[in-house]
Amino acid sequence: MTEKIIENSAYRIVNELAKGGMGSVSEAFHLGADGFEKRVAIKQLLPTLSDSSEFVAMFIAEAKLVADLVHENIVQIYQFNRGQNGYYIVMEFVHGLSLAEFIEKHDGDQQLPVELAVFITSRIARGLAYAHSRHDSAGAPLNIVHCDVCPRNILVTTEGLPKLGDFGIAKAADQYLSPNPGERSLGKLAYMSPEQAWDHPVDHRSDVYSLGLVLFELLTMSKGREKWSSNMRFAAAKGWVDWDKLPRRVKSGLRKILKRMLDPEPDGRYASTDELAHDLEYFIYRKGYGPTVVTLEKYLRELCPSLYQVMPPSPSA
Known part of the structure; x- marks a missing residue:
């Protein structure tokens, strides 16, 4: 039709x-x-x-x-x-699936390789770093903040390219639909920084925090605040994360990055998403090689082969 x-x-x-x-x-x-x-x-x-x-x-x-x-x-x-x-x-x-769907495709105890979890996060960090650094024609910073970095707003293309969506839309919706902290949905609170949960002014470091919760979920295949689902608002405001869920396969170098991303205090986090992206990239490429979009595409082909079925031709007008 x-x-x-x-x-x-x-x-x-x-x-x-x-x-x-x-x-x-x-x-x-x-x-x-x-x-x-x-x-x-x-x-x-x-x-x-x-x-x-x-x-x-x-x-x-x-x-x-x-x-x-x-x-x-x-x-x-x-x-x-x-x-x-x-x-x-x-x-x-975008022909692909959301990161939320990507996570759901992992059955039972199936875990995403650590390097791929970091690769996906590093690509979104690069997109955020680009947006956070934009200036207007007069050279003044635009101070762009996404405000809703979460798995449902991250897409993975069939070519293995992660993309962040809903720029601009998310922030306007948050301001209009949830003007009071107590009205925010549990889904949003699961990825909010403490300052956003308190309805305090936010900057790019709030996006860093939310991306940290996305990385935590990719490493554990479960939400970092799931333990406090009955009291999510309080957990978000306090910046609680269930660190006991983090598996031993996540080594100290990556734990250090993740801890810095998820510091409850903005001043304790990465000062820029460019610095964050650099640290994530160094972690996966420190040996001179690491995952690429081709690696993620191959993984996605095995995880969700139906995505690669031939797309039907467009209907005539």
């Missing part, structure tokens, strides 16, 4: 991919001259969000900051517009 988003639209929706708290995400095609088509993803915001001038103002402000982010480890945003059904965002289409 085809559907045009707006009158005389250059986009055609072909398949709904997911629904979430902010709206739905669909596979679509950007149509051009002489049969040109480019596969894209379109996020249609919920009517309640599109109709809120407060949210739209927040989102537009954030979208302007991240509009020019072009990095291989960030899902690129192409367009933000309004159609018959409200506001929608046109983004890069």
